[in-house]
Amino acid sequence: MTNKKQGSLVFVGTGMRMAGQLTPIAQSYIESFDIVIAAVPNIFTRKWLQGVAKEYVCLNDHYDDTKVEGKTRRDTYRRMADTILKEMRAGKKVCAAFYGHPGIFACISHMAIAEAREEGYEAHMEPGISALDCLVADLGIDPGSHGMQSMESTQFMIYKRTLDPTALLILWQVGIAGDLTLKRFDTEPAHLQILVNKLAQYYPLDHEVILYEAATDPLEKTRIDKLRLGDLPKMSYKQITTLVIPPAQTLEKDQAIIDELNALAALRAQVQQAA
Numbered sequence: 001m002t003n004k005k006q007g008s009l010v011f012v013g014t015g016m017r018m019a020g021q022l023t024p025i026a027q028s029y030i031e032s033f034d035i036v037i038a039a040v041p042n043i044f045t046r047k048w049l050q051g052v053a054k055e056y057v058c059l060n061d062h063y064d065d066t067k068v069e070g071k072t073r074r075d076t077y078r079r080m081a082d083t084i085l086k087e088m089r090a091g092k093k094v095c096a097a098f099y100g101h102p103g104i105f106a107c108i109s110h111m112a113i114a115e116a117r118e119e120g121y122e123a124h125m126e127p128g129i130s131a132l133d134c135l136v137a138d139l140g141i142d143p144g145s146h147g148m149q150s151m152e153s154t155q156f157m158i159y160k161r162t163l164d165p166t167a168l169l170i171l172w173q174v175g176i177a178g179d180l181t182l183k184r185f186d187t188e189p190a191h192l193q194i195l196v197n198k199l200a201q202y203y204p205l206d207h208e209v210i211l212y213e214a215a216t217d218p219l220e221k222t223r224i225d226k227l228r229l230g231d232l233p234k235m236s237y238k239q240i241t242t243l244v245i246p247p248a249q250t251l252e253k254d255q256a257i258i259d260e261l262n263a264l265a266a267l268r269a270q271v272q273q274a275a
């Protein structure tokens, strides 16, 4: 029998827009746990968390680590995980609140939960409403209709990856595309041109793509800019911009597999008839 230690850890998501996107279970952890440690960009969400939490710590200043010589975003993520784990090791019930879904394009939660469990603490994650969930609703795209590929923009650029242009492609973090320093929070036309050149191996330059930014509070307007793939370097980007590339080719049937399945169905019918 394993003896769980006194501290515990839960990661919750606050959704993209706090109003209506915070799940009841996330809210209950936020209100009942000993401490809430949060990384959320929206000021209204931060103020609400601060108001309802028994104790509140904001992680946003950890991003300043990237301004220090020799430090990168990886150091920021490590320090965020360490800040969370330190409170848990001190015996507190820690609720770590991240915007969106706490486990989607968010390495800190996966890292901290794995380490907490390894040390014998109870640790888990509750799902939240991510940018992808909002995108599906706002753009009216069903990832199931043609299948979906989803990857980080710079990762797509610097690794040899194969795309399927019959499926939807979501490129995250296009607003920092091509940054190899892991210090910048922006991109530039030259980086985006390299991204376009790589995408052009799969899509025509006049293929319609979408720059998407979900509104994060009622005063904002959701950005849905439709443009030619080749025009991406001319556009403006934020850290929250997501690039959506709809399929450019129609699905082709794999007749050999269809024949195999039909043959199986025919065989089954014969066996049933004979029985």
Ligand SMILES: C[S@@+](CC[C@H](N)C(=O)[O-])C[C@H]1O[C@@H](n2cnc3c(N)ncnc32)[C@H](O)[C@@H]1O
Binding pocket: 016, 099, 100, 101, 102, 103, 104, 105, 106, 129, 130, 131, 132, 171, 172, 173, 174, 175, 212, 213, 214, 215, 216, 239, 240, 241, 242, 243
């Ligand atoms: C580090 S990831 C965090 C994702 C977040 N955990 C989630 O569940 O959506 C940041 C990326 O998510 C996407 N993103 C974040 N906020 C967004 C928004 N308001 N609208 C569209 N995409 C967004 C962008 O691709 C951005 O670069």
